[in-house]
Amino acid sequence: MTDPFMALLGIEVRSxxxxxxxxxxxxxxxxxxxxxxxHGGFLYSLADAAFALASNSHGVAAVALSTHMExxxxxxxxxxxxxxxxxxxxxxRTATYRIEIRRDTELVALFTxxxxxxxxxxx
Amino acid sequence: MTDPFMALLGIEVRSxxxxxxxxxxxxxxxxxxxxxxxHGGFLYSLADAAFALASNSHGVAAVALSTHMExxxxxxxxxxxxxxxxxxxxxxRTATYRIEIRRDTELVALFTxxxxxxxxxxx
Amino acid sequence: MTDPFMALLGIEVRSxxxxxxxxxxxxxxxxxxxxxxxHGGFLYSLADAAFALASNSHGVAAVALSTHMExxxxxxxxxxxxxxxxxxxxxxRTATYRIEIRRDTELVALFTxxxxxxxxxxx
Amino acid sequence: MTDPFMALLGIEVRSxxxxxxxxxxxxxxxxxxxxxxxHGGFLYSLADAAFALASNSHGVAAVALSTHMExxxxxxxxxxxxxxxxxxxxxxRTATYRIEIRRDTELVALFTxxxxxxxxxxx
Numbered sequence: 001m002t003d004p005f006m007a008l009l010g011i012e013v014r015s016x017x018x019x020x021x022x023x024x025x026x027x028x029x030x031x032x033x034x035x036x037x038x039h040g041g042f043l044y045s046l047a048d049a050a051f052a053l054a055s056n057s058h059g060v061a062a063v064a065l066s067t068h069m070e071x072x073x074x075x076x077x078x079x080x081x082x083x084x085x086x087x088x089x090x091x092x093r094t095a096t097y098r099i100e101i102r103r104d105t106e107l108v109a110l111f112t113x114x115x116x117x118x119x120x121x122x123x
Numbered sequence: 124m125t126d127p128f129m130a131l132l133g134i135e136v137r138s139x140x141x142x143x144x145x146x147x148x149x150x151x152x153x154x155x156x157x158x159x160x161x162h163g164g165f166l167y168s169l170a171d172a173a174f175a176l177a178s179n180s181h182g183v184a185a186v187a188l189s190t191h192m193e194x195x196x197x198x199x200x201x202x203x204x205x206x207x208x209x210x211x212x213x214x215x216r217t218a219t220y221r222i223e224i225r226r227d228t229e230l231v232a233l234f235t236x237x238x239x240x241x242x243x244x245x246x
Numbered sequence: 247m248t249d250p251f252m253a254l255l256g257i258e259v260r261s262x263x264x265x266x267x268x269x270x271x272x273x274x275x276x277x278x279x280x281x282x283x284x285h286g287g288f289l290y291s292l293a294d295a296a297f298a299l300a301s302n303s304h305g306v307a308a309v310a311l312s313t314h315m316e317x318x319x320x321x322x323x324x325x326x327x328x329x330x331x332x333x334x335x336x337x338x339r340t341a342t343y344r345i346e347i348r349r350d351t352e353l354v355a356l357f358t359x360x361x362x363x364x365x366x367x368x369x
Numbered sequence: 370m371t372d373p374f375m376a377l378l379g380i381e382v383r384s385x386x387x388x389x390x391x392x393x394x395x396x397x398x399x400x401x402x403x404x405x406x407x408h409g410g411f412l413y414s415l416a417d418a419a420f421a422l423a424s425n426s427h428g429v430a431a432v433a434l435s436t437h438m439e440x441x442x443x444x445x446x447x448x449x450x451x452x453x454x455x456x457x458x459x460x461x462r463t464a465t466y467r468i469e470i471r472r473d474t475e476l477v478a479l480f481t482x483x484x485x486x487x488x489x490x491x492x
Contacts, residue, residue, distance in 0.1 A: 005162035008131070008153045030131045033175060039128035040187045041171040045164030052156060052163070064163045065463055066435040066483050067192045068314045070342050070360060072335040074186075088356055089318040093462070094434055094485060096316050096356065110334055110342065112358055114316060114435050114483075116463060188340055189312040189360050191437045193465050193483060195458040211479055212441040216339075217311055217362060219439050219479065233457055233465065235481055237312050237360075237439060239340060251408035254377070254399045276377045279421060285374035286421070286433045287414030294410040298402060310409045313438045320432075 019087035142210035388456035
């Protein structure tokens with residue numbers, strides 16, 4: 001349920017299930033950018049980890065094809081963020097997920113991602 | 124030219140200029156995902172760091188609004204990647220950049236990002 | 247509430263309000279693609295029309311910066327589609343919208359779009 | 370090489386080949402939006418038509434999965450636009466294309482799209 005990159009960034013899994021996942025992380029000094037706020041790559045990586053967990057929850061290996069990130073609010077050191085993944089569409093060979101990055105109830109960034117599902121017809 | 128998150132991920136600046144940047148990083152064991160290949164968040168963060176450098180090269184603070192990533196090839200531990208940022212469009216209040224993630228000459232991922240340019244009329 | 251391009255495509259406004267809009271259209275023979283199903287540009291245009299209406303609902307001129315479309319299901323001639331726009335984020339200079347393209351209750355495509363809000367400080 | 374929706378919008382094919390296409394269209398009064406400039410859905414549809422042609426040029430049916438559009442400049446009635454499609458990546462099951470919308474040499478919008486290639490293993 002966790003991997004080396006999540007460990008490096010301090011990302012923790014709160015819950016997961018079929019087509020969904022909830023992860024959290026605290027923004028630490030090493031996650032900041034040149035402006036002194038949380039790096040966009042850190043926010044994305046938190047969303048991407050939730051995306052990977054949700055999309056690989058059906059017993060079929062899923063790999064990211066295309067993703068999209070919208071940044072709404074700056075995030076500061078010390079703040080705790082949650083990533084909430086839900087399934088928008090589950091097809092045979094592709095699937096799409098929505099991941100909200102929240103600070104308490106506030107939506108600070110929004111990720112959409114589509115995977116290719118690899119092993120459906122492998123034999 | 125570098126920031127704490129780039130340092131955490133081992134991302135180095137090779138060159139930079141007006142509207143452009145070239146960065147590199149080696150994929151290490153702590154950058155891997157659950158499938159044992161390079162995490163999508165690491166590839167994105169490398170692209171995003173080049174995007175930040177190129178978009179902040181004009182003396183105007185630029186913050187990411189919307190980004191897009193396409194993943195083409197899996198990347199393995201030990202491989203060295205380059206991120207090459209070029210400017211697609213430079214407007215007064217927004218600008219768009221293309222960042223290629225390359226392994227030697229091979230394009231392994233493609234990032235497109237748009238910034239809001241903050242301080243044009245600040246006073 | 248309507249414009250020439252919407253008229254050309256047969257797009258009708260069902261309702262609209264602050265940050266939201268609901269539009270509909272029937273897929274006609276002239277909206278088909280080379281595979282005989284509804285053209286992706288038609289589905290996008292329906293979503294984009296809802297995006298324009300919702301984003302221009304606050305008394306500030308809004309122009310599209312960046313949009314994203316995910317296609318889930320093929321759509322056939324004669325089917326009636328709805329576009330439902332909701333506001334994901336409303337900032338001073340930018341705002342982001344989610345537009346669902348539905349066939350009855352089924353989500354057939356998903357659009358995300360970000361606008362630049364032009365006239366906030368115009369004087 | 371053309372389809373009903375292209376005919377409705379006045380989109381013409383200038384040239385096409387393996388993984389590429391060049392299309393053109395003139396912006397007419399019925400293509401305008403509420404602001405009196407060219408509708409974003411028209412610009413997208415022109416790009417999408419080039420994307421469809423380029424992605425279906427390899428003898429394998431390709432359907433759009435995920436697309437992305439960046440709008441750079443307003444376009445006016447009477448202007449002639451070109452869409453130039455090139456292949457960013459060609460994989461076995463997916464492929465990605467870049468489509469530039471140009472007014473003479475000026476880049477007015479940029480589209481990126483990924484297809485699923487359907488019939489590779491169909492039999």
